[in-house]
């Protein structure tokens with residue numbers, strides 16, 4: 235039963251996410267699922283059905299991907315209800331997804347449930363390291379952003395509202411590393427997540443050193 239729901243959810247998402255652009259495509263969900271399973275294998279007492287469903291469904295109905303920029307995470311509940319999943323599992327999945335976005339950590343939200351913590355770490359790991367670099371430039375390109383403009387200063391967002399405002403968050407993609415991606419390693423919850431984040435962080439630091447050196451024709 236559980237494996238059946240996971241497989242059906244994978245097929246449903248393959249259709250729904252094929253048109254969302256490379257930064258949030260089906261393979262992001264696949265990677266987050268793999269990362270979540272890996273982190274969970276080192277932790278105790280994880281409800282794997284809740285975690286796997288949350289990993290797969292965490293971007294469904296997300297405000298960033300919606301044409302109207304609004305939250306549609308009710309889609310997750312509708313899908314799971316349609317599959318006959320119990321109300322308890324649905325509530326736990328929805329709860330795990332609700333507060334994992336980076337925007338919530340700006341406002342100081344702290345996750346307490348292990349499934350939400352693992353999902354958070356898995357989703358954040360996929361935003362950093364080599365894949366994180368690729369995703370950031372893909373996302374920036376899709377929004378028509380420059381790769382770098384030395385005249386645009388790095389900004390630190392004070393609130394979720396500011397981070398979500400497209401007029402206030404129109405910076406070149408390189409700024410996104412300083413405004414978000416380099417901050418991620420210090421916001422991880424699990425031991426495994428922290429170790430993996432440190433490695434991916436070092437990859438980004440090396441990339442940025444090289445980028446700035448090349449920008450000035452010094453490498």
Ligand code: ADP
Pocket residue numbers: 257298334335336337357358360361366369370371373374403406407410415
């Ligand atoms: P979260 O799930 O933590 O809210 P997002 O969904 O906002 O993270 O980010 C998804 C991907 O898009 C990440 O790889 C992120 O780096 C990239 N991204 C988001 N905002 C920007 C931006 N302003 N510039 C470049 N990349 C971005």
Ligand code: NI
Pocket residue numbers: 262266292293357
């Ligand atoms: Ni995600």
